[in-house]
Every structure is written in C-alpha cells, then in structure tokens.
Amino acid sequence: MAIIIDDKTRVVVQGATGKQGSFHLKQMLAYGSNVVAGTSASKAGQSVEGVPVYDNVFAAAEAEQPNASIIFIPAQGAKAAAFEAIEAGIKTVVIITEHIPVHDAMEIMALAEIKGATIIGPNTFGIISPGKCKMGIMPNSIYLPGKTGIVARSGTLSYEIVYNLTAAGMGQSTVVGLGGDRVPGLSFIDLLQRFEADPETENVVLVGEIGGNAEEEAAEYIKTMRKPVVAFLAGKSAPPGKRMGHAGAIIERGKGTFESKVKALAAAGAKVASLPWEVPELLSGGSV
C-alpha cells in the first residue's frame, strides 16, 4: 500500500515532447513508473523513449487507459491542460507547472471537485511512492521504500528531509508535494488523513514553511491522529513582509509566523525539528 499512486498507476505525460516533459518522462521511466502515453498538440504519432504520443488526453485515454496525468505545459496553457485531463476522466492530476495565475488555479479546483478528480499542485515537485511509482521531477536516487509518509509544501526542502531519512535507513511510503502556489489542490489535512488511514504508513513528516495558516490548521487534525508526526518548518530567519520566492512564503500582519506554527504543532503533539537532520532521530522516538 501507499497513498494516491502505486504500481497500478498508469501515467500519461501532458507536454511529453517539450524540454522538461521529455527529460522527466525519461527519468520517470528509469525509476520504473508505468508511463503509458504522452500528449503533444503538434507531435502526435511520434514516441518519446518508446512511449507513444497522442494528440490529447482523450486520444491517450482511448488507446492506453491511463489513470493519472502529469502536466508539463507552460503556465499560459496549463488550465486548459488540466481541464482536458479532468474531462477525459483522469482522477489524479499532477500539475508541475509554476506561475499559473491564481484565478486559473481556482477554476481548475472547481472543475476537479465537480468531476471528483484529485489535483496535486500546481507548482509541485509531484508525488512518489518509492519502489512503485514516481510522478514528478524529484531526483530518483534519494528515495527508499518504507513506512514514513511525507507531506511537504516545498520540493527541494522535502528532498533534503528524504535524503536524511534515507541516509538513516528510514524508507518512505509516499512523499507528496502540495505545491507552493496560493491555491493548491490538496491540503496538509487531506494528506494527513490519507496517511493515517494507510496501513503501510507508520509515521508522518510534515514539511512546512512560514506564511498562510495551513500548518496551524494541520495542527488541529494532528491532535486526533494515532500516528506520530514530526514537523520541520522553514523561514525562521525570514524578515516579515518580504515575499520569499513563492506566494506561500510570506508573513503578513503577524500571521503565519514561524513561532505561531511551531507553537500550534507542538501543542498538537507533533515533534518539531530545528534542523533537517534531526528528523530521523525524532521519528525513531528520540529527542534532540
């Protein structure tokens, strides 16, 4: 078991012939993901790394029966790409694209809700169930199959945490990136609930950052969880009012500060690591 994707996942890559799309299609294949189709508006009939390329997701769905899509289409076309995947019946849509206008993101989420699709992203590194399936842009080498579920707002920071876990011999059940944008498809709570219900996941790491109140909301749910949660948060040293890289990482009007998040998570029973390499120790029940 794992959450959302596993060895039965059949992946279609939207934007399969572009620079990023083709590179990561190859990486996903190398990881062992079952990539069954790609799409390209102008290069249908070709193949990328032996994977057939279709006009659109409808055609790919008819021919290859994918059940998950990953989108590498530039921001201006990303809404249409997500709509297309959802309308073609795909139930898991991973949107790697960054810089999508927030109004487009809201429209994507509204359609996904009507059609019962799960959106991961936008502006996410993707999702991986180590040893089973990878849909994303994360490096192949750092993951180890295992029992820790990880949910992160930020990609590279999750790699850092995974790197430390794997080095300590602690594998992962599924690692999910919520995405750094203002309107993500899934929340921390959505993922914590799935990890809590997943028999293969024994404990969970939440990787958060300053800004917004997603971590504070997650803390409310963590109070009710059976499984232990360890948190790591970025942004302790960030000055208030400055936008740090993406929309999520900004403190405004005293809300979403590092301190308020640490306080809420600790009060909910989560252990909060001060440094990334403390996470494995805290997961194994130790303290630092």
Added chain:
Amino acid sequence: MKLFEFMAKELFSQYGIPVPRGKVVKSPEEAAAASREIGAVVVKSQILSGGRGKAGGIKFADTPQEAADMAQSILGTDLKGFVVDTLLVEEKIKIDQELYLAITIDKANRSPILISSASGGMDIEELSEDKLVKRNIDVGIGLQPYLARELARKLGLTGGVAQQASEIMVKLYKLFREKDAELVEINPLVVSGDTVLAADGKINIDDEALYRVGDSVPHTEERTELEQKAAALGISYVQLDGDIAVMANGAGITMATLDILQYYGGRPANFMDAGGGAGVEPTAKALEILLASNPKAILVNIFGGITRCDDVAKAFAQVKQTRGIDVPMVIRLVGTNQEEGVRILKENGIDSYRTIKEAVEKVVEITGTKAVE
C-alpha cells in the same frame, strides 16, 4: 502587484462603482487648484500601504490655501517606509455609515470569498466574526445579483442603499475576475445621504497574470533595483543585511538554508531562490548578481530535481573562467546528474560538499563568524 488608491479608484470608475470626485496631484500648487475646483477636500498620500490615516498621511482642508499647506506637510515625508510623492485630493463627503467590502482568495476553500461588514472603516482583522458577512463564490457561477441582494440584506441594508450596495458587489466581483485580482477592497464603502460610494480602495493584481491583464491595469513597483534585475531573470531575490551571499533552488530550501546559516552564527546577505530548472545561462547570471553585492563569501545549496547539477556546475565554471570569482565559494551539490556536476566543479578547482551541514560549517569558518554552539 499592489495598486495605489487612485489607480484602484480609476478601475472602480471603469466598472461603474461610484467614487468621490478627485484629482491626482504632485505639488502644493496643484493641490490648491484641485481644491478651488472641488471645494472642501481630503488630501490623501498615495503609498502602497494601509494605515495612512494613523501615520498622518490623510488630512482635511476647507480652503485651497489649507489644501496647499496640507500637501506641503505630507509631500516628501516618509510614511511606513515610502516617500510620498503623489497625493489624491478628493471631495470631502458626508459619512452616514461606513461599510466594508472585499473580495479575495480563500485558500482553504480554493475559491473567491466576499467579505463584508456593516462596521467598516477599520482594519478587518479587528472586527469580530459576528460582525462579518462572508460568502464563498463558485467561480463557475459567479456572484449573481440575487446573491448580492441577499448579502446586502444580511448586512442590514434596506431600500436604495441595499440596491446600490448589491450592484457594487456584482461590479466589484466582475473587476476581481476580469483583472486577475488577488484582492479588491473598499474600506470604507460609504453611505452618504442616499448614495453609496467607495471612499478608499485597495487592489492587488496577480503578478502571474500580468501577461494577460498587464495592458489594462496601471503599474507600480516596490522592489529595489537589484531585486528587479533578478526578477527579470526569473529569480526571486531579496536583500538582507548580512555578509554571506546565498543561492539555493526552491523557496523552501532557500529559507531553510538561511535558517541553518543563522543557526551556525552566519549572517545571510540575501535570499536567492534561483528557481527550479534554471539552465546554465540563468544560473551564471544569478551568480553574477550575488558577486555584484560584494559578499565576504558565497554559499550555494543545490538539491537538483528539475534543476540539473551539471547545468549548475557548468554555470559556475563559466563565470569563473570569464569574469573570475574573487570570494570564497562553498557549494553543496546533490541530486539529478550529481556525479557530472561534481566532476565539472572539480576540474575547475571548486570543491563541493554532500551535506548542507558541512557546507554551512565551512562557510562560517571561512568568514570567521563564530558559531553559536
């Protein structure tokens, strides 16, 4: 992108939302002239921040001379970190009631939310929940007039005032959607006799949508020159006050790198998120921006996912060969195409580390900052 009040009001006017008569001025003489035309006025500093009234940036004047004096006293002053160079001189309106009306993005519900109150005029954060009327709006359906009328009823409005307020809600929602706004706010929305009008306005436009609405909205700029230069390259760069320049890829890891550096006693000179998937040229330009800020040392933390370690290494080698790198550089490089990246760096005489802990310890040692522990 935040808009000035006068710009927000221009957009309100375009959408048929009534605003007080006013003139944008830049000198006491122009303020006096505006007052001669309008009568009793309020002189309002135009800065990209709220709380102007409390900071002394809003003053009343009954005569042209007073308007000139007030303008004189505000122009050139520093308000909340902004130097005032523009004023809005507006007719003084009789205020019978102040309402609050805003539409913004509700992240938790992933949809627009209309927030309103019959107790406007102050910061919305200070209002208790029971004084707020909130309603999420389905982007597929939009804010329909029947819903706006219901919201006006919930606010306790009646008759012509309710009618006008609900029409303003519908127009404001249209503006919010058509201009890709993150926030549209009218505070206060004033009931003056039998008319309702926007006495103040705030609009934030989504930066990511400027490609499609940029031509139809006015522009403002809050960033420093170096920050703008970085933004043009697709790099997020924020100046800080330390002496160790930092580059990483991804907002989260960049923040964590600053945190770790500070934990070990180092002082970051900046936040630089070189972005995911930056190729050789953008990475080289990013490094040049760091060098231009004259740091004592440079700390690079790259965890390659969409970013390829060999591209990063090539960029550093290129900068070293073409312009030279005259400060110590400490690099942590792991992830996609890592072996190739480490090899290229080595060929160019640049050492790299596998963990951020080692890299941070090294850069703190080089710069002679004393560690906390």
